[in-house]
Structures are given as C-alpha cells and as structure tokens.
Amino acid sequence: MRHVVFNSKGGVGKSSIVCNLAAVSAAEGKRTLVVDLDPQANATHYLLGPRARDAKPNLTDFFQETLGLRLLTSEAETWVHSTPFENLSIMASDLGLAELQPKLESRYKIYKLRKLLDRLDAFDVIFLDTPPALNFFTTSALISADSCLIPFDCDEFSRRALMQLLEAVEEIREDHNSDLEVRGIVVNLFQMRARLPQQMVDELFEGDLPILEPYITASVKMRESHQAHCPLVYRAPGHKLSQQFRELYATLDGPR
Ligand SMILES: Nc1ncnc2c1ncn2[C@@H]1O[C@H](COP(=O)(O)OP(=O)(O)OP(=O)(O)O)[C@@H](O)[C@H]1O
C-alpha cells in the first residue's frame, strides 16, 4: 500500500501525519518506508535529526540522475536508508530538490518516482510526504500512490480550498493513475472544546466528503516530538495523540 499525504496548504500536518502513521506501521512489524518529496525535508529531519546529512544518496541525487544521459542502473535500494527506528526506512530529501524542479518539469520526469518505487519490493507500506504546492513533486507522488490522505486543519481557508484540491487529485487519477483513491480527509489540529472546528467538520460531512476517524487533536507534544527527532507515537506511546494515530492507522489497514 502506498499512501500519499497531500494538501497544497502549508502547515496542516502532512509531515507529522506521515511520520507518525509510518511509525505506527513500523511498530506493528510492517516493513515501512517514508519517501520525503519536500525540499524543506521536515520528515527527513523529524526521523533522522542531525543524521539527515548522512542519508545520501537521497532523492535529490536520484532526480539528478534521471536528468543525466546514463540509464538508471543503480539498485532501487541505493536510495533507501535506515532510521533509528526498527522496520522504518527513508528516502530522504534536501533543499537541492527545489533547484531541480524546473528541469524535471520541462523534461517530463513525472513517472520516474513511480518507476523507482515499482522496483522496490522490500516494503509492505510506503508513506509519501509532499511539499505544500501542486507541483512536480506532488504530481510525482500522486502518480506513485494508490491511496491519498488529505489533512484538514479546521481552518476556513482550508475548507474553501478543499474542493479545488480534490479536483486536482481527480485530474491526476484520470490522466495518470487510475489506481489512485482519495482514502479520506484526516482532521488535524482539532480542538475538542471549541465549537468552530466541529462546525467545520460537520460541513465537510454535509459535502459528502470521506472523513476519517478519529480526529487528531492539537497538542504541544507534537511540536516537542519534532524537536526531539522522534515521532510522538514512539516518544509518548500512551499520549492521546499516539492512540489517535494508532486508531487512524487501523482504519487504513482494515477493510474499506
Ligand atoms: N496535532 C498537532 N498538534 C499540535 N501541533 C501540530 C499538530 N500537527 C502538526 N503540528 C505542528 O504544526 C506545524 C506544522 O506541521 P507539519 O510540519 O507536520 O505540517 P506540514 O503540512 O507538513 O507543513 P508544510 O506544508 O510546511 O510541509 C509543526 O510545527 C507541527 O509540530
């Protein structure tokens, strides 16, 4: 199963959701890979901390290679690196990805990532993290995945952007990847006691959108786990958010 976590809005929790769901998957014994397609490399740093610079060759090197004239002969595993966490590996990124983008776009390399992942058979579950834009890297990720999760941060601008976002995903499904399914909307940064977030989620339900449960609530522990370079589900397994991530993962893992 390949899950892409995508929303063109920034700061809605894409990297947090990717790393924590991947951590749950790995803790359950599934061989799990995180693919970081964001030049900001937040997922890479969340999982590796200062060791991120050793996770080379990374996806910048991979995409660089696709622009060369050489045939891609390297084993797909060349780009995979282990993390400090059991069963959890990563294809890392860095700022260099951003520089490559115009060249990759003009030379139509959007299928290269999918081909790379198709050559990998060492993983049961793959989570792809994306930058906050609809660009070459998000398109490549949406072409490579079979499940799309869309984080929603209970914000009015996000709610209004959601339809447009779903149309963009639908277009990619039609034009490039008939396997792609919007698995659901992940409600993040939910404030249990505030009325407005609940009202917004209710409106999404009325729009007939597939909302996944449970919602991920807002907690300062998430930010602390980023600083500690350790997914919250490992750092505080008993915390409410960790439980929510485990339940959310179970809904993805189970029957549709
Ligand atoms: N449930 C949560 N509770 C509290 N803080 C959260 C939660 N989810 C995410 N955050 C915080 O919000 C910020 C943005 O989260 P994150 O980096 O995961 O979002 P993103 O969508 O990947 O951002 P970008 O679009 O920049 O890649 C981070 O500081 C993170 O710690």
Ligand SMILES: [Mg+2]
């Ligand atoms: Mg991110």
